Amino acid sequence: MSHRMPLWNAETDADDELVEVDVNLALGNYGQNGLYDDAQPRIDETTLVAAQQIMAHQAAFAQIPDGVKRFIVHFYQAITENNLPEITSAYESGWNRMTEKFYAKTEWPEAEVIAPLVNDDPIFLILYRELYYRHVYSRLSPNIDDRFHSYENSCELFNYLLNSEGPVTLELPDQWLWDIIDEFIYQFQSFCLWRSKVHQKSDEEISMLATEEGASQWSCYSVLNVLYSFIQKSKINEYLVAQKKGLSQEDINDIVGEYGSKQLYRMLGYFSVVGLLRVHVLLGDYTLALKVMENVELNQKTSFTRVTACHVATYYYVGFCYMTLKRYTDASRTFVSILNLLFRIKNYHSRSYQYDQINKTADRMYALFAICYALSPGRHDDQILNMVKERYGEQLSRMSRGEEGLQAFEELFLYACPKFITANPPPYRSLPLLAQFVNSPPPEPAQRHVQLFLSDVRNQLSVPTLRSFLKLYTSLDARKLAGFLDEEEEGMVEKMMVLKQASRSISRAGLGGTNAHQGRGAQVPAGESEGGLLDGQTISTSDLDFVINQNMVHISExxxxxxxxxxxxxxxxxAQRVYDGVKNSPLPLPRSTTAPAAPGAKDVAPAPAPEAPVKKGVAWGANVKAA
Amino acid sequence: MSATATWVSPSTRPELIDELVSGVDRYNPANGGILEDYLYHQIRSQEYDCLANLAILKLYQFNPDLYNGDVVINILIKALTAAPMPDFNLCLALLGERRPYPESDDDEPDPLPSLLPYLTALSELLHQCRFPEFWKLYKSEPLAPLRENYTIECLGFDDSVREVVVRAVRAAFTKIGKQRLSNYLDLDGEDFVSFVEDVDWSLEDDVITIPPNPDNRIEATVVHENIQFPRA
Structure with a gap:
């Protein structure tokens, strides 16, 4: 491997330098020596056992069911021909069908075993391993070798994509590209969590984690390297800016160059931006997380939202960031906008193989919405609020009860928060320090973050009670109010100031409008106004307002x-669904009487749609929300 | 201009720092020193740049060997007076990881662990608008190390706390009694009068009048639904 040039040098150089950028270069390589420096001894070792391996492979090969062999050959052909529809069908349904049938509880055959079926094609084998390890992670429990090898395989894949001569001709469906990035980060997160549990490690594992290689694998720097490399190679930020300006496709292609004008790189670039958002949240860096998203417009109109899993993840992490920034209005608007969408399209995506995953994330967002609603009740989308009350009604009422509600906040937060990680491994390289670590382990990252969140909650514990008292009056002497609440007058006045602050928030809802105070409630869908995600204007989030004139409290609602x-x-x-249902149903038999019922007159969620898929939503429905 | 513009990018931030904060250079440990120098510049000249300071904590998070307890304390002191904004907790979110173990016994002990509980308590008092208690705790004996080693160097620290008070009072009051405000600000006599004048509030008969602003002007309104249809 040639010398490693850090990005801050590379950036100033001419563009042609950039073509040679290595995955490990983009961020420099701090104290982590090459991933493959030990390749030589390994090859020697391989030679020694080569003969036995060939025989083992032959035996394993014979075990593979014919259907699976045919599937792999077919899959391989689809990929060499860049036949996207065939790849998509093999990827989204074929693979899962074969998994259910033959590999529900065991690994797929190793890549070396199936290599003869695919002409030993290195690229296909890398992609195959990508799926192989993903299956191990999701269905089985990966051991330390799986974890290391899946990392190496990801690096090989990324090296191929980023460091071939020019952009590669490979084409993959968007969904798969998202899954590659998503899985890479998932495996990173999984590794970090696994690595931090020292007491469950065998001696062998500890000694592997203590090596140079063990310490450098899945490091934060290497993960960020990959994501930033894709972002830079694809010039996705330049693309997003140009798209926002409304430039023509031709002009955009000129700007983003040979990589960025290819679908594969553009999507990988975009997914890497979302990946960065996620990694930064996992590490507790919420402002940086929102900052990397500054060129992304959060709306449902761009082509990037076609991958629902990505769309949902984006809103989940952005909404979570807003919550930690105490921007509860922005958080709930973010959740509402995606939950509404999911509600609308649920008839489609119930067939997606990721249905369960998306549903789980959606349920977490309902929980987070409940938290935001408890902290900043204001006006909210009725439909989502009703669904939150159905799911988390009990927690909602506990959360309004001051001190005893803290536990409900904690439960919901721990259920719905991302799986936080620590950036650094336990001190595996020194046994005495490791023993010290085991004796007094640092707090779990999720515990640290929940405690910080609870301190925000604790600061405004008295708000719901005060608010409900004030609702009863138009003016009231502060001393009298203190008497009602069994408080000292001074303490009560301090709590009133907290109430005031809790009913103000920085929000994107305030942007765009000239008067900040017009922006109450969820009138503009999140992300419709200009500016980065960190931008915002102070708005009032509560219908109840008050002011203190010396000792007299004046209240207005x-x-x-x-x-x-x-x-x-x-x-x-x-009505549209009913109409589509009627239109798509077979002509009724003469004696049939089952016409769909008319909608209920009450303000209730409509009954589930008839069998037929809804072809299109109401054109204007997607962007309008009740004020 | 959005309310966060100054926070995201303070006008006092030099171009070099802006490039660091916005680009991938922020991950280069070699740039830690530049950011730390900038922090000390903020301390000396009453400036504040939260995102630049978070970039320091990010470097410490990824490179525990760079960790410097004094720097962290200064960052927290700066973030303290951003209340009611969440800056203090945003810093703590990046901090909680295990610090590097001391290489040997004669290393200087880390000053942070003993001060952190007090800093956290101070932050909570500010967020809960319990200003008289804030001053009481801040001036108490156990916090002498914080005052004598840190806030004394931080130009205008007391005034930054008073700005937190001003923000809270301005939003909640139209008029406030002198004694109450004096307790909040921890000022009396001449100092009190000149402070009140500096913020353009008026003092008459021991009552301070706060000029109308969007937060202390209340009116009952009827909100009508406002629906905009996107035009194709």
Whole structure:
């Protein structure tokens, strides 16, 4: 391997230098020597046992069912021909079908075993291993070798994509590209969690983790390297900026160059931005997480939202960041906008192989929404709020009860938060320090983050009680209010200041409008206004407002005029579904009487749609939300 | 201008720092010193740049060997007075990991562990608007090391705390009694009068009047639904 040039040098150099950038170069390689420096001894070892291996492979090969062999050959052909529809079908259904049938509880055959079927094609074998390890992680329990080898395989894949001469001609479906990045980060997270559990490690594992290689594998720097390399290679940020400006496809292609104009690199670049968002959240760096997203527009119109899993992940992590920034309004708007979408498309994606995963994330977002609602009740989307009350009604009522509600906050947070990780391994390289580590382990990352969150909650514990008292009056002497609440007057006045602060928030809802205070509630879908995700304007988040004149508290309340939009949207959508259902159903037999029922007059969620898939939503439905 | 513009990118931030904070250079441990120097510049000149300081903590997170307890304490002191914004907790979120074990016994002990509980308590008092208790704790005997080794170097620390008070009072009051405000600000006599004048509040008969602002002007309104249809 040639010398490692750190990016801050590379950036100033001419563009042609960049073509030679190595995966490990983009961020420099701090104290982690090459991943493959030990390749030589390994090859020698391989030679010694080569003969036995060939025989073992032959035996294993004979065990592979014919259906699987045919599938692999077919899959291989689809990939060499860049036949996207065939690749998609093999990837999304063929692989899963074969897994269910033959490999539900065991590994797929090793890549070396199936190599003869695919002409020993190195690229196909890398992709095959990608799937092989993903299966190990999701269905079985990966051992230390799996963890190391899956990392090496990912590096090989990324090296091929980033360091071939020019962009590769390979094409893969967007969904797979997302899964590659998503899985890479998942395995990183999984490794970090596994690595931190010292007491479960065997001596052999400890000695492997103590080596140079063990210490450098799955390091934060190497993971960030990969993501930043894709972002830079694809010029995705330049692409997003150009797209925002409305430039023509031709002009955009000129800007993003030979890599960025290819679908494969553009999507990998975009998914890497979302990947960075996720990695930064896992490490507790919420501002940086939102900052890397600064060129991404959060709306449902871009082509990048075609991969639902990516779309959902983006909103989950962005919403979570807002919550930790105490921007509860932005957080709930983010969750509402994606949960509404999921609700609309649930008839589609129930067939997706990722349905379960998406549903789990959605349920977490309902829980996070419940937290945000408890901290900043204001006006919210009725439909989502009703669903939250159905799922988390009990927690919602506990969370409004001051001190005793803290436990409900904690439970929901721990259930719904990302799987936080620590950036650094335990001191495997020194046994005495390791023993010290085991004796007094540092707090789990999730515990640290929940405690920080709870300190925010604790600071405004008195808010719900105070608010409910103030609702009863238009003006009131502070001393009298203190008497009601069994408090000292001074302490009560301090809590009033906290109440005031809790009813103000920085929010993106305030952007765009001229008067910040018009932006109450969820009128503009999150992300529709200009500016990065960290931007915002101070808004009032509560209908109840007050001011103190020396010792007299004056209270005013905004009331809401009757709302129609949500009701009309839901029922129009329902009518559309009924209409589509009727249109798509077979002609009725003469004696059939089962016409779909008319929508209920009440403001309730519509009944599930009929069997037929909904072909399109109401054109204007997706972007309008009840104020 | 958005309310976060100054926070995201303070006008006092030099171009070099801006490049570091916005690019991948922020991960280069060799740049730690530049960011630390910039922190000390903030300390000396009453400036504040949260994102640049978080970049230091990020470097410490990835490179525990770089860790410097004094720097962390200074970052936290700066973040303390950003209340009610979440800066202090944002810093702590990057901090919690195990610090490197001391190489030998004669290393200077890390000053952070003994001060962190007090800093956290101070932060909570500010977020809970318990200003008189804040001053009481801040001036107490156990916090002498914080005052004598750190905040004394931090230009205008007391005034930054008073700005937290001003933000809270301005939003909640139209008029406030002199004694109450004096307790909040920990000022009396001449100092109190000149502080009140500096923020353009008026003092009359032991009552301070706070000029109307978007947060202390309340009115009952009826909110109507406002639906915008996107045009194709």
């Amino acid at each position: 905004s009331t809401v005029g009757r709302r129609y939009a949500g009701w009309f949207i839901r029922n129009t959508e329902y």
